[in-house]
Amino acid sequence: MQSPQALLAGFFLAAAGLGLKPWNRAGASMYTLYGDLGSGAFSAEAALAEAGAPYTFEMVSLERGEQKQPAFLAINPSGKMPALRLAEGQIVTESAAILMTIADHFPGARLLPPLASPARAQAYRWLAFMAGEVYPIVEIVDYPERFAPPGCDVEGVRRIARDRIRERVLILERMMAGETFLPGGFSILDIYAAMFSRWSLEPDWKLAHLPRLMALAEAVSNRPAIAPVWQRHFVRT
Numbered sequence: 001m002q003s004p005q006a007l008l009a010g011f012f013l014a015a016a017g018l019g020l021k022p023w024n025r026a027g028a029s030m031y032t033l034y035g036d037l038g039s040g041a042f043s044a045e046a047a048l049a050e051a052g053a054p055y056t057f058e059m060v061s062l063e064r065g066e067q068k069q070p071a072f073l074a075i076n077p078s079g080k081m082p083a084l085r086l087a088e089g090q091i092v093t094e095s096a097a098i099l100m101t102i103a104d105h106f107p108g109a110r111l112l113p114p115l116a117s118p119a120r121a122q123a124y125r126w127l128a129f130m131a132g133e134v135y136p137i138v139e140i141v142d143y144p145e146r147f148a149p150p151g152c153d154v155e156g157v158r159r160i161a162r163d164r165i166r167e168r169v170l171i172l173e174r175m176m177a178g179e180t181f182l183p184g185g186f187s188i189l190d191i192y193a194a195m196f197s198r199w200s201l202e203p204d205w206k207l208a209h210l211p212r213l214m215a216l217a218e219a220v221s222n223r224p225a226i227a228p229v230w231q232r233h234f235v236r237t
């Protein structure tokens with residue numbers, strides 16, 4: 001049995017081994033976002049940027065499987081990103097919960113429609129749809145072996161998961177209001193929907209079937225606060 005001191009030292013060594021380096025250490029940092037580029041951390045970072053929040057970005061490499069190492073599991077036991085550390089030290093995980101928390105912390109940024117309004121209910125509805133009906137299927141496309149019994153056709157599992165994502169994203173395409181997901185203007189739903197437009201699906205299919213969602217993503221990518229975040233996550237060379 002290791003002493004508590006040894007366990008603590010081990011944790012910090014593991015964190016150092018992960019290379020958890022801040023994206024930007026300039027100035028006092030209130031929020032710490034953990035994630036990788038091109039991952040769900042995009043949505044959290046875009047919302048922080050849009051809110052004008054001070055934050056640092058701590059890299060957790062998916063390629064190196066760092067999300068399943070002890071240092072990150074101590075932050076999010078499900079081994080998934082993003083995770084956000086708030087000013088007082090509390091951790092929030094689950095991308096939709098993070099987006100709603102950022103919207104709550106920065107009411108002046110109007111990242112959600114007014115509390116208790118009909119539009120707010122629709123915002124919850126479609127955030128929950130993306131988080132609950134689309135995001136979990138992305139895991140099957142990315143890691144089909146997790147869902148296939150030994151000897152099973154893993155590529156077949158991935159193919160069918162892609163079909164389910166297509167169906168569900170087509171629902172988003174039909175239900176979005178227009179240039180923004182909600183009729184009242186920009187919200188965290190635009191950030192979230194734009195992120196899902198980047199994953200899992202073939203470019204040709206998206207161009208043919210998702211004209212509204214692709215236009216929305218283009219608009220999100222051009223927002224002054226989000227453009228540099230979008231570049232870092234999705235337009236890396």
Ligand SMILES: N[C@@H](CCC(=O)N[C@@H](CS)C(=O)NCC(=O)O)C(=O)O
Pocket residue numbers: 038039040041062067079080081082093094095096131135139143
């Ligand atoms: N329900 C989680 C899902 C997060 C998730 O699946 N994130 C991916 C990256 S986009 C991840 O961390 N995958 C690593 C893994 O599953 O091992 C959320 O909404 O935050």
